Amino acid sequence: MALTKLDQLYRAVILDHSQHPRRRGVLDKATTQIELKNPTCGDVIQVQLTVEDDKITDVRFDGSGCTISMASASMMTDTILNKSVDEALMLVNEFSEVVQGNKPEHEQALGDAMMLAGVSKFPARIKCATLSWKALEKALGSDGTGVDGQLTHD
Amino acid sequence: MTVPYEHLREDFKILQQHVNDEPLVYLDNAATTQKPEAVLKALETYYHTSNANVHRGVHTLAERATTQYEGAREKVRRFINAPSTAEVLFTRGTTTSLNWVARSLGDLIIEEGDEIVISFMEHHSNIIPWQQLAKRKGAKLKYIELTDDGKLDMDDAREKITEQTKIVSLVHVSNVLGVVNPIRELTDYVHDKGGVMVVDGAQAVPHMPVDVQALDADFYAFSGHKMMAPTGIGVLYGKRKWLEKMEPLEFGGEMIDFVELQDSTWKELPWKFEAGTPNIAGAIGLGAAIDYLENIGMREIMNHEQNLVAYLMPKLEEIEGLTLFGPKKASDRTGVISFNIDGVHPHDVATAMDMEGVAVRAGHHCAQPLMNYLNQPATARASFYLYNTVAEADKFVDALKATKEFFLHGLD
Numbered sequence A: 001m002a003l004t005k006l007d008q009l010y011r012a013v014i015l016d017h018s019q020h021p022r023r024r025g026v027l028d029k030a031t032t033q034i035e036l037k038n039p040t041c042g043d044v045i046q047v048q049l050t051v052e053d054d055k056i057t058d059v060r061f062d063g064s065g066c067t068i069s070m071a072s073a074s075m076m077t078d079t080i081l082n083k084s085v086d087e088a089l090m091l092v093n094e095f096s097e098v099v100q101g102n103k104p105e106h107e108q109a110l111g112d113a114m115m116l117a118g119v120s121k122f123p124a125r126i127k128c129a130t131l132s133w134k135a136l137e138k139a140l141g142s143d144g145t146g147v148d149g150q151l152t153h154d
Numbered sequence B: 001m002t003v004p005y006e007h008l009r010e011d012f013k014i015l016q017q018h019v020n021d022e023p024l025v026y027l028d029n030a031a032t033t034q035k036p037e038a039v040l041k042a043l044e045t046y047y048h049t050s051n052a053n054v055h056r057g058v059h060t061l062a063e064r065a066t067t068q069y070e071g072a073r074e075k076v077r078r079f080i081n082a083p084s085t086a087e088v089l090f091t092r093g094t095t096t097s098l099n100w101v102a103r104s105l106g107d108l109i110i111e112e113g114d115e116i117v118i119s120f121m122e123h124h125s126n127i128i129p130w131q132q133l134a135k136r137k138g139a140k141l142k143y144i145e146l147t148d149d150g151k152l153d154m155d156d157a158r159e160k161i162t163e164q165t166k167i168v169s170l171v172h173v174s175n176v177l178g179v180v181n182p183i184r185e186l187t188d189y190v191h192d193k194g195g196v197m198v199v200d201g202a203q204a205v206p207h208m209p210v211d212v213q214a215l216d217a218d219f220y221a222f223s224g225h226k227m228m229a230p231t232g233i234g235v236l237y238g239k240r241k242w243l244e245k246m247e248p249l250e251f252g253g254e255m256i257d258f259v260e261l262q263d264s265t266w267k268e269l270p271w272k273f274e275a276g277t278p279n280i281a282g283a284i285g286l287g288a289a290i291d292y293l294e295n296i297g298m299r300e301i302m303n304h305e306q307n308l309v310a311y312l313m314p315k316l317e318e319i320e321g322l323t324l325f326g327p328k329k330a331s332d333r334t335g336v337i338s339f340n341i342d343g344v345h346p347h348d349v350a351t352a353m354d355m356e357g358v359a360v361r362a363g364h365h366c367a368q369p370l371m372n373y374l375n376q377p378a379t380a381r382a383s384f385y386l387y388n389t390v391a392e393a394d395k396f397v398d399a400l401k402a403t404k405e406f407f408l409h410g411l412d
């Protein structure tokens, strides 16, 4: 039946991340945090970071959204933990290539997040996958706490 | 007459295709509807034989185009039983129609401290124009509450609508809940209090007989594209006593009588509101869509949708973990069914259903205040129309069950 095609998108790893998200919650002492919404679908995500000596030493996310956006957020925290700010920003760009169907240079560094490559065949869902990464990028680009943001329309 | 469904579907080529290797089941009719060959043919014939600008020329084509454009207006008038074509304005759609009323009527009658009343089940296009008006004038915008089964709370309506209420604007049929609101009863109440009644009929006119005189509404708005006509054409019906006092919102060609250097005079109704070259082909397409719908009969169309809903509801209620929004009784509603599966996000539902060839919508349906009111970030929505069959309803239920299984238990 046609639902088997869904396996391309919803790989077991993805379902696992969405059902058992890593680092979902709140940090006691975040150095930067952001909330980002996707107004077209009502998804909302908060990302908190502890950045010490230019390194991301801790990260949490929270929010509500579809399988893809929650799994992607969980994977994102795996990918960027203990990375430098520059590395993390580079990985945001790499991930954005992956979900558009392009091959990244640092496949290994992306880890589980590579599993979201299938999203490129579901154009309506690409934004779901990139929401948390956009939030991360904004958080890293901001200098403080409590910054509010909204995903802008392309 | 019963509708010859198998035959009828041949009128819609777009429905005869496969999507993701499955026969397309198009259930997003509340967003927009498909167009029958008769409508497409009317557009083609117009461009092949009669295309010209309207109200501007003495040559033969100009005369033909004008006759057909005004002929479409007369069809709309008859279709909604408006007293005269002077009260039938062509617009871009419901959104434009409601914006015109909020701007022009709002400027005419709203003053600081006045009240405007809408409800929690409104589409953004029947919220934001009133918000803007309220902000502009220092008026107060109030919302009528809903009952647990998704109807307007009539007790609350009677409380919110007061002598201070100048305008009440309500949806006839909700694009999320599918509920049909008791417009006549509300209109009488509003008039009693001295207010003006505006109705958003975007989801009503395509699906049931609508008689604006029987409803006694002061304004009634709808869109062509939701009733098998092309996009970009819609209607604003307004009572002459208001339209005559209201100022046009756009100025330019077509809408003037005499232009002098410092001032001008407007044409009579309805043309004073229709500045510039209008959507001539769109209006003619709307006329053709009305012919098509009338040939089947609006009561027949309403019955067909209610039969589908009555057939579906028990099957849907059987699915564990499925929440349905809006009234359960088929006679209270049209073929719009919003739902959520516990633990599965509506976007995932819509993607999965699409893999089964079933087109449903997921999101806030341009009704964010209603989503908040229902305490849902979003819902999935299937909306049926005339050309949808019982077999498609079955396919919808099967796809829904398979989707739920997939996300809750994975593929076997």
Ligand SMILES: Cc1ncc(COP(=O)(O)O)c(C=O)c1O
Pocket: B030, B031, B092, B093, B094, B095, B096, B123, B125, B126, B171, B173, B174, B175, B200, B202, B203, B223, B366
């Ligand atoms: C109830 C309701 N009102 C208004 C609208 C707006 O219609 P349109 O986008 O055609 O202007 C819609 C359609 O989306 C609707 O469903």
